[in-house]
Amino acid sequence: xxxxxxxxxxxxxxxxxxxxxxxxxxxxxxxxxxxxxxxxxxxxxxxxxxxxxxxxxxxxxxxxxxxxxxxxxxxxxxxxxxxxxxxxxxxxxxxxxxxxxxxxxxxxxxxxxxxxxxxxxxxxxxxxxxxxxxxxxxxxxxxxxxxxxxxxxxxxxxxxxxxxxxxxxxxxxxxxxxxxxxxxxxxxxxxxxxxxxxxxxxxxxxxxxxxxxxxxxxxxxxxxxxxxxxxxxxxxxxxxxxxxxxxxxxxxxxxxxxxxxxxxxxxxxxxxxxxxx
Numbered sequence: 262x263x264x265x266x267x268x269x270x271x272x273x274x275x276x277x278x279x280x281x282x283x284x285x286x287x288x289x290x291x292x293x294x295x296x297x298x299x300x301x302x303x304x305x306x307x308x309x310x311x312x313x314x315x316x317x318x319x320x321x322x323x324x325x326x327x328x329x330x331x332x333x334x335x336x337x338x339x340x341x342x343x344x345x346x347x348x349x350x351x352x353x354x355x356x357x358x359x360x361x362x363x364x365x366x367x368x369x370x371x372x373x374x375x376x377x378x379x380x381x382x383x384x385x386x387x388x389x390x391x392x393x394x395x396x397x398x399x400x401x402x403x404x405x406x407x408x409x410x411x412x413x414x415x416x417x418x419x420x421x422x423x424x425x426x427x428x429x430x431x432x433x434x435x436x437x438x439x440x441x442x443x444x445x446x447x448x449x450x451x452x453x454x455x456x457x458x459x460x461x462x463x464x465x466x467x468x469x470x471x472x473x474x475x476x477x478x479x480x481x482x483x484x485x486x487x488x489x490x491x492x493x494x495x496x497x498x499x500x501x502x503x504x505x506x507x508x509x510x511x512x513x514x515x516x517x518x519x520x521x522x523x524x525x526x527x528x529x530x531x532x533x534x535x536x537x538x
Contacts, residue, residue, distance in 0.1 A: 266293035266295075267498050268294045268352070269293075269294030271296070271351035272346050273353070274392060275287050276330040276339075277301060277356035277405075278325065282356050282405065282489050282493075283354070284299075286354050288314060289487075290497065291314055293498065296324075297321075298339065299323070299326070300326045300335075302328065302329055324346060326338065336387040340388075350400065351398060351399075351400035352402075352403070353392040354405075355402075357381070357405075358384065360377045361420045361423075363416040364418075364419070374419045377420060378419070378422065378426070382423055385430065388402075399444075401444045403446055403493045404447040405427070406447040406450075406508050407449060407450060427447065428447060432506050435506035444501070444505040446504060446507045448509055448511055449512065450512060451511070451512025451513055452474075452484060453484045453486055454482070473518070474513045488511055
């Protein structure tokens, strides 16, 4: 971190802060000078993430708040703690999402489908609803969508519905919050390898994906959390000051084609609650 980084003096709030994309996003924001508060449910994983960031950037301001991003009181308390770091809030990055796993549409119980919508849509809404009023200096909100919002993906109906709702929400929020000089955008990852993709390694699922994705096939790898975090950092910073209401695909060109055909029958159902981000 440098005192004259592009985000110096600013404060960021990141939900899902113990996850791959959330943690990578926090690192990119800290690197450019932002103070960051990470929120997630697992206090021990949050503490580990904070310690890793401070080891890499000893002079950074990094704090954590254990709580549920779908619980209003938890979100408001975490946002208050973020604001207290520097007496301001400039960047909100709600990364909580996923859920549902690979499941045929007609196999969902209503409670299962509702839970996926709640996890993705309400966690995003609450961060924006209670974060925006604290952004007196304007700022940037960067939400997390997924390629399933734009491309038909069999057996991910709940996740697709949830991410599609987030994309529509981003448009409405960008329109309404522009008067406050708050920009609202989204990042739309394709398959992103992180700690929660173990099930997708069964039966060569990731290899199938890589073989059918333009840049992934030439690089011999799927996307990384850092790929996504770089775009989140762009949308959070001054470089994108004239950008709002957009959703940017970070997918190795997957959306140039139809979604890869995956042999999901080889995924162990006990570990199938993974996300094609």
